[in-house]
Amino acid sequence: MKTIIMAGGEGSRLRPITCGRPKPMVPVANRPVMTHIVDLLKRYGFVDIGVTLHYKPEFIRDYFDNGAEYRVNMQYFTEEAPLGTAGSVKNAQTFLDQTFLVISSDALTDLDLSRAVDFHRRQGAMATLVLTRVSCPLEYGVVITRPDGVITRFLEKPAWGEVFSDTVNTGIYVLEPEVLDYIPPGQIFDFSKDLFPLLLREKKPLFGVVLPGYWCDIGNLQQYVQAHQDVLAGRVQTAIPGREAASGIWFGEGADIHPGACIQGPVLIGDGCCLGAGVQVAPYTTIGDGCLIQEQASVKRSVLWNNVYLGAGAALRGAVLCSRVQVRANSEVYEGAVIGSDSVLAERSVVRPDVKIWPNKLVESSSVVNSSLVWGARWPKKIFGTEGVTGLFNIEVTVEFACRLGAAFCAALGTGVKMAVSADSYPPSQVIKEALASGMQSIGAKVYDLGAVITPLHRFAVRSLKLRGGVHVKISHRRPDQVSLIFINEKGGNLSRVMERKVENILLREDFPRADIVRVQPREFVSGMLESYLQALLQEVDAASIREARLRLIMAYNPHNLDSF
Incomplete structure (x- = not known):
């Protein structure tokens, strides 16, 4: 009997672990998840396999080739554009000349597929959906059947008030070739949303x-993490690579475990791994091939892909580390964090819970990463440069970052401070200014909004209004895709390096208070400051001498930003 494995998924909800690879090639228990499906098919005699591909198809073709290594026969059918689940199977119609099975490549299961085929044939069905019972059906397609198995109703991802069954669609189907006649060619068409409701309507x-x-x-x-834990706990019947050296402890070939390391099963340690003295590996941990874990490092309930490096004293708690990640000495990665391939966490860095770091990033020494790092190349400990804080708009300097930075600046100055914010006339600068002001207000600061001004005017306003400081936002004169945040002290000058370090430390620790609802103060919008600034300038110059000198003045300026001056 022929089988179709649907393997075209991109896996966007699994990013960053699917950055650069298709979802079926994501490892579960040190093997691509699709290999578990191939093993299941082979176990029940399904060896003629067609594979539908779309996203990065070469990864799957190169890995499985013609299937000979797995003792199956594989053919590939590639979608040039997404066709949906049913549309992708329609694309393989030339392969399907008899009753066939359809299964997803990115689920983990040990269901008895032969029972589904027997049921299908006994009932004379055109289509049979394999169902399973789940405790929380909200994220699945719920299916209602009569006692004889006839489907009477579908409901996709119901709310609790709509839940009428705990039986859900597994994405495994037994189909007759004539169902393909109901699928339009060359367009997006889905099994659960389109085909099955159509067959139900047509009885x-x-x-x-x-x-x-x-x-x-x-x-x-x-x-994804739960699937690893279920494999190690024996909840699913699937092969675990390596030898079981002790109850629930699997070692790969050539693994070098120091006698002083402490391993508590169930765990899986891949081929060629090296674990140093004092290393602690707690239950429900999976370590990929070629990993190097140095002395006194600790790993608990985590998933490590191949060739990961953990430095001395590093600690992982419920994290996922993709291939070739380096976590250097005394760094910490916490529950739910995911580190993309080829990223480096320098010494003593900390990644907070649920933070996602995309591939090829650098986290500098002693940094604390408390929000996901998607764009840019690094998470610096030092954020101040020669021109305040400068970075790519919406990539390195985001609204979220600016809000936290405004709160950190005010926290460094003390509670209840009076602060100024301003920006140039460009919309990106105005957006960041609004975020800064919100962060300042969130810790109880009184914020004076100077509007669209220039940096010297901002410095003047801080002095004349007797404020503790301020921040002016402008488009960088070096790069038009960057914004600069100029931090001003109470005298109108730049912050000292001592104060910059204080702000950086508070920001990295997020060690700033939050005002309760009665302490949040309204923003005050300042008017008339331009006139005061110009008058102050005129008082400092000898206008008569300038007139007598009959100087010629050439004005080169950006009219969009400076016309009001």
Whole structure:
């Protein structure tokens, strides 16, 4: 009997672990998740396999080739544009000349597929959906059947008030070739949203069979980690690579474990790993091939891909580290954090819970990463430069970052401070200014909004209004895609390096207070400051001498930003 494995998924909800690879090639228990599906098919005699591809198809073709290594026969059918689940199978119609099975490549399961085929044939069905029972059906397609298995109703991802069954669609189907006639060629068409409701309306023999066993749809990062834990706990019948050296402890070939290391099962340690003295590996940890874990490092309930490096004293707690990640000495990565491939966490850095770091990033020494790092190349400990804080708009200097930076600046100056904010006339600068002001107000600061001005006017306003400081936002004169945040002290000058370090430390620790609802003060919009500034300038110059000198004045300026001056 022929089988289609749907393997075209991009896996956007699993990023950053799917950055650069298709979802079916994400490892579960040190093997691509699709290999678990191939093993399941082979176990029940399904060896003629067609694979539908779309996103990065070469990864799957290169890994499985013609299937000979797995003792199956594989053919590939590539979508040039996304066709949906049913549309992708329609694309393989030339391969499907008999009753066939359809299964997703990115779920983990041990359901007895032969029982589904037997049921399908006994009922004379055109389509049979394999169903399973789940405790929380909100994220799945719920299916209602009669006692004989005839499907009477579908509901996609119901709210709790709509839940009428705990039987959900697993994405595994037994189909007759004639169902392909109901799928339009060359366009997006989905099994659960389009095809099955159509067959139900036309009263075709559409059945569901509930099978016992394990099934996990690896649709998000939490389910990805849970799948590893379920494999190690023996909840799913699938092969674990390596030898079981002790109860629940699997070692790969050539693994070098120091006698002073402490390993508590269930754990999986891949081929060629090296664990130093005093290393602690707690239950439900998976370590990929070629990992180097140095002395006194600690790993708990985490997933490490191949060739990961943990320096001495590093600590992982419920994290996922992709291939070739380096976590250097005494760094810490906490629950739910995910570090993309080829990223480096320098010494004594900390990644807070649920933070996602995309591939090829650098976290500098002693930094604390408390929000996801998607764009840019690094997370610096030192954020102040020669011109305040400067970075790419919406990439390095985001609204979220500016809000926290405004709060940190005010926290460094003390509670209840009076601060100024301003920006040039460009919309990106105005956006960042609004975020800065919100951050300042969130800790109880009184904020004076100077509007669209220039940096010297901002300095003048801080002095004349007797404020503790301020921030002016402008487009960088060096690069028009960057914004600069100029931080001003109470005298109108730049911050000292001592104060900059204080702000950086508070920001990295997020060690600033939050005002309760009665302490948040309204923003005050300042008018008339331009006239005061110009008058103050005129008082400092000898206008008569300038007139007598009959100087010629050439004005070169940006009219969009400075016309009001």
